[in-house]
Amino acid sequence: MTNDLVQQDMFTVLHGQPAPVVTRWSYSAYDPFAVSLAVRARHDRWVEWLIGRELVIDGLEGPAGEGDVRMRPRTVQGYDIVEIEIRSHDGRAVLEVDRGLLRSFVEQTLELVPLGTEADRMDLDGEIARITRSCGAE
Incomplete structure (x- = not known):
């Protein structure tokens, strides 16, 4: 874990599949309201979802x-x-993750950015400038 990032890999059961898959849970203080859930698919390709930390x-x-x-x-x-x-x-997937491992990951995110302080970590002016630049480039 760096000062601004929490990351944890977990074996996860994909409902109906005989073998677990690897998921990677990530949290960055630079995007304090979201958690990234990435599921490792075939050939080391990752499918990623952003989920609200709350x-x-x-x-x-x-x-x-x-x-x-x-x-x-x-x-x-x-x-x-x-x-x-x-x-x-495209469909529906049901994943099952160990509750204790997920709780440990969440506790690490709360140590990094306590609940209620997420907005203090955001650079809204910087984000607006970044979005404006990327929209203007098209």
């Missing part, structure tokens, strides 16, 4: 989320997990 926090304790990403804690065959349902126009 959704991940809420999903540790109870059902959370509306729309494309939903989370809920469950006990499956004696294992304490968080079930993550991701929907897109």
